[in-house]
Amino acid sequence: MRLLLDTLESLKIALSAIVANKARGALTTLGIIIGIVAVITTMTAFNGMQSAFRQGAAAIGVDVIYVSRMPWITMNDFFEFRNRPNLNLAEAQALEKAFEGRAIVNPSMDTRRDLRYRSSTLEGVTIIGTTEKLPIITNRMPEFGRFLMSFDNRYKKNTAIIGHEIAEDMFGSVSPINKEINIGRYRFRIAGVMEEQGGNTFGGPNFDRQVFVPISTFVKSFGGRRFTDVDIAVKASTISEMSDLEYEVIGEMRKIRKLRPAEEDNFSINKLDSLLGTFNSIVGAVLAAGLVVTSIALFVGGIGVMNIMFVSVTERTREIGIRKAIGAKRRSILMQFLFESAVICMLGGLIGIGIAAALTALINATLMPASISPAILVTAVIISIGVGIFAGFVPAYKGARLDPIDALRYE
Amino acid sequence: MTNSNHSGAVLALRDVIKTYEMGDEKVHALSGVSLDIGRNEYVAIMGPSGSGKSTLMNIIGCLDIPTTGSYSLDGEMVATKSESELADIRNRMIGFVFQTFNLIPRADIFHNVELPLIYGGVSKSERRERAEAAIEKVGLADRMKHKPNELSGGQRQRVAIARALVFNPSIILADEPTGNLDSRTGEEIMGMFDDLHTAGQTIILVTHEDHIAKHANRTIRLRDGKIESDIVAATTDRVIRSKIGSPSAAANTPDFGVEAAGMA
Numbered sequence A: 001m002r003l004l005l006d007t008l009e010s011l012k013i014a015l016s017a018i019v020a021n022k023a024r025g026a027l028t029t030l031g032i033i034i035g036i037v038a039v040i041t042t043m044t045a046f047n048g049m050q051s052a053f054r055q056g057a058a059a060i061g062v063d064v065i066y067v068s069r070m071p072w073i074t075m076n077d078f079f080e081f082r083n084r085p086n087l088n089l090a091e092a093q094a095l096e097k098a099f100e101g102r103a104i105v106n107p108s109m110d111t112r113r114d115l116r117y118r119s120s121t122l123e124g125v126t127i128i129g130t131t132e133k134l135p136i137i138t139n140r141m142p143e144f145g146r147f148l149m150s151f152d153n154r155y156k157k158n159t160a161i162i163g164h165e166i167a168e169d170m171f172g173s174v175s176p177i178n179k180e181i182n183i184g185r186y187r188f189r190i191a192g193v194m195e196e197q198g199g200n201t202f203g204g205p206n207f208d209r210q211v212f213v214p215i216s217t218f219v220k221s222f223g224g225r226r227f228t229d230v231d232i233a234v235k236a237s238t239i240s241e242m243s244d245l246e247y248e249v250i251g252e253m254r255k256i257r258k259l260r261p262a263e264e265d266n267f268s269i270n271k272l273d274s275l276l277g278t279f280n281s282i283v284g285a286v287l288a289a290g291l292v293v294t295s296i297a298l299f300v301g302g303i304g305v306m307n308i309m310f311v312s313v314t315e316r317t318r319e320i321g322i323r324k325a326i327g328a329k330r331r332s333i334l335m336q337f338l339f340e341s342a343v344i345c346m347l348g349g350l351i352g353i354g355i356a357a358a359l360t361a362l363i364n365a366t367l368m369p370a371s372i373s374p375a376i377l378v379t380a381v382i383i384s385i386g387v388g389i390f391a392g393f394v395p396a397y398k399g400a401r402l403d404p405i406d407a408l409r410y411e
Numbered sequence B: 001m002t003n004s005n006h007s008g009a010v011l012a013l014r015d016v017i018k019t020y021e022m023g024d025e026k027v028h029a030l031s032g033v034s035l036d037i038g039r040n041e042y043v044a045i046m047g048p049s050g051s052g053k054s055t056l057m058n059i060i061g062c063l064d065i066p067t068t069g070s071y072s073l074d075g076e077m078v079a080t081k082s083e084s085e086l087a088d089i090r091n092r093m094i095g096f097v098f099q100t101f102n103l104i105p106r107a108d109i110f111h112n113v114e115l116p117l118i119y120g121g122v123s124k125s126e127r128r129e130r131a132e133a134a135i136e137k138v139g140l141a142d143r144m145k146h147k148p149n150e151l152s153g154g155q156r157q158r159v160a161i162a163r164a165l166v167f168n169p170s171i172i173l174a175d176e177p178t179g180n181l182d183s184r185t186g187e188e189i190m191g192m193f194d195d196l197h198t199a200g201q202t203i204i205l206v207t208h209e210d211h212i213a214k215h216a217n218r219t220i221r222l223r224d225g226k227i228e229s230d231i232v233a234a235t236t237d238r239v240i241r242s243k244i245g246s247p248s249a250a251a252n253t254p255d256f257g258v259e260a261a262g263m264a
Helices: A002-020 A022-057 A089-098 A134-138 A150-154 A164-171 A215-222 A242-256 A272-315 A317-325 A330-366 A374-400 A404-409 B053-060 B083-093 B109-119 B124-137 B153-165 B183-198 B237-244
Strands: A064-068 A103-117 A120-130 A142-145 A159-162 A180-183 A186-194 A210-214 A231-236 A268-270 B009-022 B025-038 B042-046 B068-073 B094-097 B171-175 B202-206 B218-223 B226-232
Touching (some): A002 A022, A022 A272, A089 A242, A120 A215, A164 A186, A186 A210, A210 A215, A242 A268, A317 B083, B009 B053, B083 B094, B094 B153, B109 B153, B124 B153, B153 B171, B153 B183, B171 B183
Parallel strands (some): A120 A210, A159 A186, B042 B202, B042 B218, B171 B202
Antiparallel strands (some): A064 A231, A103 A180, A103 A231, A142 A186, A180 A186, B009 B068
16 A cells, blocks of 8 residues: 555655656657667568468468478588488379378479570579479469379470469569470470569568470479489378378388388478477577667667766755655655656657557558567567666665755755 | 653654755754653743754755754654655654645646655545545635646645645644745744644644744744753643643644634
8 A cells, every 4th residue: 555655755756756747758758769669660570471481381381291302491410310311203103192182282393594585694593393283282383374184204304384473573573374495405496484472571482583395305304313302291181180291201211211110200391380480599599689789779868868867866866855854765766766767767668659550651651561460569568668777776775875955954 | 852752742852953064164963952742832942043953844854863962853763764764754654834834746636646645556536535624624625636836835835735644644843934934924934833723633843943942832943953942832721731731732743624624
């Protein structure tokens, strides 16, 4: 009760002091405002990146398991995997047979080649050899023309489906359908253009800069010894649990590779989850760096508040003397100035939130989807009050320790 | 302890010495002061500057503690109290009235008078009641929402008196209360102290002006940190009675509400 009384009264006193010094308060809070805006936009951008990533990731397929020779993410363990045998098409076909009627199994291989159409050249374009089943896995459809058909693979046809960006870069407004382009040393006929994917904001693969060719043609044309490694995508059609599917795929692959029970898997299972984890750790590092920068901004803002609180305490020395003479204890004086500082910073924080909300709306309208979550708001308010208490403590303590006689005599 | 329970004595100082260290030099602000002040006494403390009267006032007002010696106020041994306990004693037992009024400029009259009650942890409704009563007592009921700078000097000093009275203190300690007022307003304020005294309040004035000191019934003169003279005006039997320690005068802090209602 006593504490509550103190709190309420301190709050009232603090507010009246702030109202009495509006201009100074406004200038002081500027640092806090900037800091809070920085905090919120950093966190909001982080959230935005994550959702943008998820959008892009949907193209990989959320419910798809990839069987590959290597894990997608290798850290220092690369050398453990380098002696693994490549996955080959025969193994992919065996796996497809094992899951017939229960899951879609689609092999693909990729490499990079230069594209050439008349005088224009695109260098190092990702060429993917795959089958007509890819659209089922990735939910990506051609915008014009058609995707690969089973006969393209059966007859090793030189058919190419090009990404949206390639169509724009090489053909402009001309329709690329039935045009012939060179992929490396080979000539292909364009049968379709994929619809735009976007979502490659953060250095991930550019899905609009890919060319799809039949995997049989790919092996014939680009195979060689170095490019025989197949990725096998498995998408469940009747198996509902991803973990069940994963176990079954591992089991079937071990059977195909005739691994003995004691032997380790000599292939890897990759999922979107593992990519997401890596993405999160990268973006987390970016977030951490952003927060370091913003905490420096807040720290500087806090120093500004501390400075103004020193001024406030000094110019109210006599008031402190009066208050002490009529019975204020150190604690009451300490609380009074701490509250003042906390309230100044909280007001700054609230203004910062307002500005950040406007900025977020702007980002949302132009750059990428973004919104401020309630958790961010609460964090921002707590941070600003925390900065206020941090910044106010030393000046408040100085005021609280003043000798009442000296303080009363102060002019 | 000597005489701290002297019946009727509100405050008792025994062999109070106060020394300050100014660099290497020790300054004796008070060098052995013993003093009893009874309930409902009206005392003026006088002396030239450097006589130690400010130091004595600070000690009586519990703003400072003696270097050696003892001081009891209403039975509380002040010299051994912590800073926080001293704040409580100032809050409840002492009503300060300063030469420069010392009101808080941003706060309105009501809040200024209410402030000691806030620090004393009094509930909001009781605070309102008591602060309003004290403001009415000094005749400023119509100015409650005014800021100090909207009032005249005399009115400000009356607010200060209301603030001093609001907690029914054991003593009112007034330091040159008319020093910043013209003589007519000064007399008004002194009239207010006289009325309070009549109503039973113990009052200690610190002043260097004889015509102010004349309002008191007892004049203590300090010189070089010692009591030079301590004269009780013979005409007022009340003082004599309090020196003797009559039970009626030594009763609880007098309630002067009834009498005070008609003053100001």
